[in-house]
Amino acid sequence: MKNILTSMLVVLACSAVIAAAAAPTKESEPAHRGKQIYDQWCVICHAAAPRMPGTASLEAKYGGSLPAALEDRTDLAPAFIKYFVRNGVLIMPSFRKTEITDADLELLVDYLKAKDQ
Numbered sequence: 255m256k257n258i259l260t261s262m263l264v265v266l267a268c269s270a271v272i273a274a275a276a277a278p279t280k281e282s283e284p285a286h287r288g289k290q291i292y293d294q295w296c297v298i299c300h301a302a303a304p305r306m307p308g309t310a311s312l313e314a315k316y317g318g319s320l321p322a323a324l325e326d327r328t329d330l331a332p333a334f335i336k337y338f339v340r341n342g343v344l345i346m347p348s349f350r351k352t353e354i355t356d357a358d359l360e361l362l363v364d365y366l367k368a369k370d371q
């Protein structure tokens with residue numbers, strides 16, 4: 255009985271150590287909230303990967319003169335991003351404010367490092 259209790263304690267102690275190691279440290283930067291929104295709604299079409307409808311379409315549109323993946327662009331103006339998110343284009347759907355709130359859209363714009371122009 256004592257042996258069983260001891261091994262249970264050892265297992266518990268090990269789990270605690272593993273859990274502590276897996277937990278993010280306090281010093282680490284929290285992920286940008288805008289990236290979470292991007293990953294939830296946009297990356298499925300705009301990832302920098304083959305066979306992505308958004309990335310492939312923008313590759314064709316700009317012919318390589320601008321990066322095809324949105325996250326690599328530095329030229330995106332806030333109003334430009336907001337227009338496409340609220341109106342859609344080709345197969346890109348428009349996103350309702352119940353899906354992406356105005357506040358979330360600001361975070362998304364901030365994440366894409368858009369600059370006022």
Ligand code: HEC
Nearest residue numbers: 295296299307308311312315334335338339343344345346
């Ligand atoms: C179902 C796929 C799909 C999803 C999801 C999607 N897009 Fe798109 N998006 C596209 C396609 C396709 C185009 C390219 C249209 C073209 O070739 O002109 C596009 C174009 C754009 C453009 C215009 C870029 C340019 O230079 O013309 C912006 C900005 C954009 N998307 C932002 C977003 C954001 C932000 C999200 C997430 C909220 C998103 N898209 C979600 C498919 C998608």
